[in-house]
Amino acid sequence: MKHTVFRGFRIIGIAAIGSILTLAILMAFQLLTFQSPFYKAYQSFNWVYSHYLTPIPEEQLVDGAIQGMLATLQDPYSTYIRANADEAADHRETALGEIEGIGADIRAEGGHIVVISPVEGSPAAKAGLLPNDILLAADDYRLEGLSVEEAAKYIRGPKGSELSLQVRRNGLQHDFTLTMIRDTIPTETVTVKTLPNNIAVIRISEFAGTTGQQFDEVMANLRTEEISGLILDLRMNPGGLFHEGIAVSSHFVPEGELIALQANREGEMERFVSNRPSTVDIPAAVLVDEGTASTAEVVAGALRESAGLPLIGSQTFGKGVGQTAHFFPDGSMMKYTDVEMLNPKGTHFHHIGLTPDIEVTLPDYATLPHLQLTETYGNGDQGQEIRILQQYLEALGYEPGRTDGVFDAVTADAVAKFQEDQAIEVNGLLDADTVLAMSDQLKRQIQENDTQLDKAIDVILNTLR
Template identity: 40%
Template sequence: MDENKSDQPSGKHPSPYIRLKKFHFIMLVFFLVFATAAITTLALAFGGEKAAEVGMKPRGEFEKLYEAYDKLEKNYYQDINEEKLINGAINGMLDSLDDPYSDYMDKKEASQFHESVSSSFEGIGAEIQEEKGMIKIVSPIKGSPAEKAGLRPNDRIMAVDGKSLEGMSSSEAVLLIRGEKGTKVKLKVQRAGTKEPMEITIVRDEIPIETVYAEMNNDKVAHIQITSFSEHTAAELKKAIEEMEKKGMKSMVLDVRQNPGGLLDQAVEMTDMFVPEGKVLFQVEDNQGRREKMVSDSKKKVTVPVVVLVDSGSASASEIFAAAMKESAGVTLIGEKTFGKGTVQTAEDFKDGSNMKFTTAKWLTPNGNWIHKKGIKPDIEVKLPDYANLPYLNPDSELKLDSLSEEVKNGEKMLEALGYHPGKVDGFFDKATEEAVKEFQKKSGIEQTGVLSGDTTVQLMTDLREKIQENDTQKEKAIEILKEKQSSSAS
């Protein structure tokens, strides 16, 4: 979920979230209605009079809960907030499931949850989820402040503006991370493989929910990036394909890297564009082990050769899409192993505007594989260059002559990747490093101080990001394979 929470794992989805359309699976509807009825019972059960008013029979398993509530109401040394207590009871039930994708949201959190898949919002633009009491990044949104700041999948957000996130739900974390456009938020981030947490200051912005980006190269290979599965993504994809067809598209790279998931109905509609009629798109297994298959219909299919790009930020709805393309459409997957989220969530609103999102089923690939916590291995594994994984440099830090730190070492690696010569890459800011910074500043039109800070740091990370885009080894491999297919079909 991005600081919109979502399936999004989408897709994430506080975590990635898949909203299942009820008419798709009649069997699931039964279980969802049953669960909702049980929730409503609990919401009304605090006070026997209300239960009697709606003609509901007492349930013995709730006696302990009633007793605890009555004791608190009668004996607690201060006045209690009834609403807060009831909300806490519901939240406690969901927490006890030990499921990062099940979550209770109050009115404000629920409002943001619905907003995250249907409109723009203001924040940093990163899907997050709670895992074992910690908040971690599922994926930054394309073009967002989070992406520009260098946040990456699996980064752990330890604190927001000095407030620890330990033990918080993703919904609670979202409220701290989001904020008005133009305001700053300081994140304390721990990245795997680094010794010390990073302090990252990000300026919030409006995050539009535009999810499909298409371009064509000179060989008529279209590159279509899908950044999440939101309310209009399927329509956006259809439009993009039509535009590429008008430009003479001969083949297509579908890119769901860093896509944390989203709405299941969108993933189904999009997958249906490529999978032959009658083939399985995916399967759903309920809590009794019963399986239901979703199959492709007879709508018009895309016929040009296709490959799909995936990585560790491809989650949930992205994985449903990728698995169906691989197993039912015979499409080659290129990149790195996906995130590994194999469960389906449903969001149910309470009358007061609050919301409960909970896991209702497993989803399985067309061949019946459950990829939860395993991910999907690509057919062709291709990694990005090492410099694509370098951590964020804080522009507020002042790295200069005689500085010694891990940040200096990362700065040296960035300079080296961009063709400068900082001397030995060892974390020590020596004369060679200073000269490399001055050379970079001169080329960038920045005052030549030899200090890596402020505008220099921002420009360094911007140039590196552009280099990563220009040297996208995964995309290059996809285009190579498609050009081979074009050649073989032409001959």
Template identity: 40%
Template sequence: MKNSKLLISILVTAIITAGITYNLVSPKEVTLLNEEDPFSKLKSTYNLLQKNYYQDVETEKLVEGAIKGMVESLEDPYSVYMDIEEAKSFSENISSSFEGIGAEIQENDGSIIIVSPIKGSPAEEAGLKPKDVIQKVDDKSVEGFSVTEAVMLIRGEKGSTVNLVVERPGVGNLNFTITRDTIPIETVYSEVIEDQIGKIQITKFSESTSEEFAKALSDLQEQNVKGLIIDLRQNPGGLMDKAIAMSDIFVPKGENILQVEYNNKTKDVYKAENDAMIDLPTTVLIDGGTASAGEIMAAALNQSAGIPLVGEKTFGKGTVQSAKGFEDNSSVKYTTAKWLTPDGTWIHDKGIEPTVKAALPDYANLPYINPDNVLKQGDSTPEVNAAQQMLKALGYDGVSLNGYFDENTTKIVKQFQQDQALEVDGKISEGTTIKLIELLQSKIKENDTQLDKAIETLKKDL
């Protein structure tokens, strides 16, 4: 009896402590389920809420909530139910330009992660990096959000701003204030660089990418290039069929481009159907932002055409998705299969290792400084340390690198401001910050050590 009273006391205390109040009506009967109908519990719950919930319920909300819950139960970051607005946003990202910051994201274990910023986008210019974890969007936590829910918060009209708090591995939390812009449809950029080498950068695989790529190749061939570098860095992927078509240009006829494995272990094997149309020495650039369709092309060219990969290990996304639209313009995007490299390797969560490893200079990975902040003598913050590192990278050798804004840092900031015809006040604020970032980005482009290594690798075959 004593033990029973103690147990009741503990239970009552636990309920009070948790701040929960119950006013339960004792159930008079148990709802029977139809064992032959796996949806009988779902239907019963739906009918129960429609009849007995204390407020009016919207049928559409109940149905959409059930669908979302069903898809979320898969615990697959690439499978998601998209309502009408979300489905429209997804379609725009694949087929046309849109307004936003220009970054591919994914959900992983309840976190929203940057896969890759798009070339020339506000996200790239602000300094977002692959693997950055988005904590907040405009002070709203996105923990537990789906990708589409996060996208709807991050996107917005051109000219408007959005504030992101991200956690960067090894650095900690960083603040980014980004001005949204139109993210263009163009996905392929080409140029002739030193020693008649053609360079083609592919930023993602959208509906127009294969046509853009074919034109870029044709233009470079007309300029009599001697070799080719394909830059797949920061490419978050896109449409698998475009990656297959573009790989077919390089892979010898009959060789594997990729394999697709379904849940019943059957496989579709995609082979090159045409004689290789490009016989120029070729090298491919990859990094941690190369994902999905970008990895398909990189693996195909490496394993089936013997083309070397230069750079850093890729992101590691080895699954295939399909999207099924509904009459009301909503849709479900869901994972249908694994994709395997030509030799049957599943690179999911592992990535592809480069043939030749090459990293960018350390200053290419410096954290972002918010131009809205004012850094001044006496401050001691990670942003001060980043600014000091930037000044050193730009040739100001005497600057301290301890994160403390001392008198010497003030002196060097004034010298920098004088050199750049800025207001000389010794503080790092909007104008000085923007100039620091601009000059650093220019230096990174001028000192692209990964591209240099790709050129060096390519020249061995010229």
């Protein structure tokens, strides 16, 4: 994304002062002219400020006017954040890769607060929040109908504090609750692991202010190893800073070749090209999913269209517009959409997403809510936790007999069998030890059955043969 900082005016000489005064007089004249659209705004402000039953601070009225103006755009990515609001500070900190909270990008859509993607390693990701989850409530506060800024007031909180989110997920019959502890979001956005077959997997969790530099260091280290293939994992990457995506793409796209286009309101295209010789000369592939958004989609599209790499996974999110952020002297911030981002061949992906060259889905159990225990359950109990427990048992190969949230003797037998296999106390109850073991086992099973990663490895190995 582009980030423009409001720096104020620099007055140079008497002529400049005179010009500014003249401009101010002309603007005031236009404002007070009945034919001017600004007349209504001025009069409305004046009437409310001067005569409303309860005195209202002028800052509050101005903030409301700006929020209302942006609301008419019906664009979930154009927002205004008041002075001293935590979200304005977050926007500054994101450029440095430093931020506190739950670590999830959200948008307002159709009266709902919807998750774009959680940040890897964040409280939101650890709790099991997924792209396109609808956040119904934060603790006791309903979020329907709120703006992103309004919802963020209830979602945010000091590090170490607890937050309960009521969540609705497509494909699940019942809403559920996730509890998480707010924390500092990890600043290390690039991680790498080398598989036994000498294929390196580089994971980028988001594009923050240090991502390009971190990627440079990872690539420099890999060049000292005998790596035969490379997988770039952009799954669950909500995007971030546009120029950092260009920096990463330049490692794959030949120097001078197109990485992305940005179109402004006049349709003028700004071209962004690779500014360095490509450093990747081994077979490579890119992993994407429904959490791959914005700058991550720019990178994925560039690597496919200008570097010839296959995209593997599922349809991406589809955020193909960029915003400029203006920070005002009082600490408030306005962000509005001003460009559309396109892939090198002019491919539009806003509201569409990118369709992988090889579509591969994860097992259904990968989308199960995290099992979070509030009490111990046994035969005869009913509830949401028991319904999720039964789905976990089914996914792990233990037949619960039913998945409707009623804990019966068959479910108890399945729990007891699981406890026996895990060498924990066999009591047939859903208790803390059982929940922890079951969550760890399912997480391990998901990692061991990463069908998308397995396919990418197959593609690279076939290329090497």
